[in-house]
Amino acid sequence: MTDDELTTLTEEIDRTRADLAASVTQLSEKFDVKAQVSSRFHRATQSAAPAIELARRNRTVLLAGAAALLAVTLIARRDRGGKA
Structure with missing residues (x-):
């Protein structure tokens, strides 16, 4: 095996190791349930904040809407004879 072939092989091994390390990191992140739940909770709270x-x-306005919804619900229940 020549020096060039050895260098090429060594570089290929180094790239393969780096790819493998990246794959292991991605898999560990994918299966880290606690981190995923935390991330989703953070995104949900950020999107709900506005x-x-x-x-x-x-x-x-919110209370008036709730009162109107309650009134509609009570009227609908009354019209059905009080059955849910």
Whole structure:
């Protein structure tokens, strides 16, 4: 085996090791359930934050909507004879 072939083989082995290390890292991240749950919880709270802030600023509208929903529900139950 020549020096060039040995160098090429060594470089290929190094690339293979790096690829394998990257694959192992990706798999460990994929199967880290705690980190996935934490990440999804963080994304959910971030996406819900604007809606929560809007509800806080518009409590009157929110309460009126809830009251209207309750009224519609009670009327619908009454019309069905009180059956759910």
